[in-house]
Amino acid sequence: MKKIIAFAGKGGVGKTTNLALFLKYLLETKEDLKDILVIDSDPDANVADVIGKEISFGETIGGKMRVLKEKIQKRQLPLDVPKNQIIEGDVYRCLIEMDRFDLLEMGRQEGEGCYCYINSVLKNCIDTLSKNYDITLLDSPAGLEHFARKTGRDVTDLVIVTDPSKMGIHTMKRILEISDEVELKFENIWILGNRFPKNLREILKKEVESLNKDNVKLLGFISNNDEIGEVNLTGGNLLKLSENNQSYQEAKQIFAKIV
Ligand SMILES: Nc1ncnc2c1ncn2[C@@H]1O[C@H](COP(=O)(O)OP(=O)(O)OP(=O)(O)O)[C@@H](O)[C@H]1O
Ligand SMILES: [Mg+2]
Incomplete structure (x- = not known):
């Protein structure tokens, strides 16, 4: 099983945070998985920041x-x-x-x-x-340009993160449209609702259903979490979030759909 999993979405919706939660999930639950590569395409070295x-x-x-x-x-x-x-x-x-795991910072x-x-x-x-790694995680920069330039060509799983905002969902839809236009082929496209309060989740569910596309699936939801905010502010390490952290528990459940 070789997978290249990219995290995309509007600026600030939680791409890097969820990549780190996914990495934590892999490290803690897939002990046989030896070769993980994380590529941070963000010019500001986002991933390094959240893993201290x-x-x-x-x-x-x-x-x-x-x-x-x-x-x-x-x-x-x-x-x-x-x-x-x-x-x-x-x-x-x-x-x-x-x-x-290995980390490659694009800078x-x-x-x-x-x-x-x-x-x-x-x-x-x-x-x-x-190709030398079982799993490559890719933190895409915000925006759509790199999709139009087809740089996501070898990605097997595209995770589009959106927060509960009109713009987040708009960018999600644009990424889907552009991927179609330039004929990017992904095995799976997953929609992840980050920081969604329970009462708003139905809205994103309906949005995803109305897309009516076989390879686009709702991955699930991650709650807003104070500990995550604190780690970000204090320059801590998201890989060290406590095991019973609610968002990490949710992350473990939903990421099991991918790996
Ligand atoms: N589930 C969450 N609970 C609490 N805070 C969160 C959560 N998800 C993200 N954040 C906070 O929101 C901010 C933006 O998150 P993050 O850096 O992951 O977004 P991003 O999509 O990677 O942003 P950029 O487009 O700038 O790279 C950070 O301060 C992060 O700590
Ligand atoms: Mg980021």
Whole structure:
């Protein structure tokens, strides 16, 4: 079983938080699962933040690629090594080994000039890299651009997170529309209602039913939780949430549908 699971949705709806809850679920309940890769595409190193890890720009792909671009411009690269091999080496050096999973921080792309070549090689490297892992979790940046650019091509499970807001649900629908337009194929698309009070859950259920699509399913709901808010504010580690935390209990139930 190889899965690439991406978390998408409007800004601030809880993509990174739920990715961390999912990671905690995998680490604590799937002991035979050895190879987990987490790719954080957010320029601001969101995932590292919620697992209490500090990462410098130089440790991110963006940091490494800035150095590489300068070297290309100054013609300082060895001529006998193909550029894609150098990029590949950089990607492997960026892997941060955590306890039982690896983390890859994409970081910001700084400076001017075209990153097209670098980005296309990068995409291939990351596709190849994730083949070495049973499960790859991907924290997508907010917004829709990367869907339109088809960067989600190899994702098996797309989790679209929405909070109880019109805009959250609107973005959810736009992601579904764009995925159709550019013919992205996912095995499953899951809708996750984050911070939904019980009395509003029926609304999202109805929305998902009215989509009438076989591969789009309601994953479930995660309640608003004070401990999660506190961890975020104090720079703590969501992987260390207490076992009886209500949202984590809910997360365990709903994520079992995916893995
Ligand atoms: N279930 C929850 N209970 C309490 N607070 C939550 C919950 N989910 C998310 N939050 C809080 O909401 C804020 C945004 O969450 P998060 O960073 O996960 O969203 P995001 O979608 O990744 O945002 P961005 O688009 O900026 O990457 C954070 O402060 C987080 O702690
Ligand atoms: Mg985030």
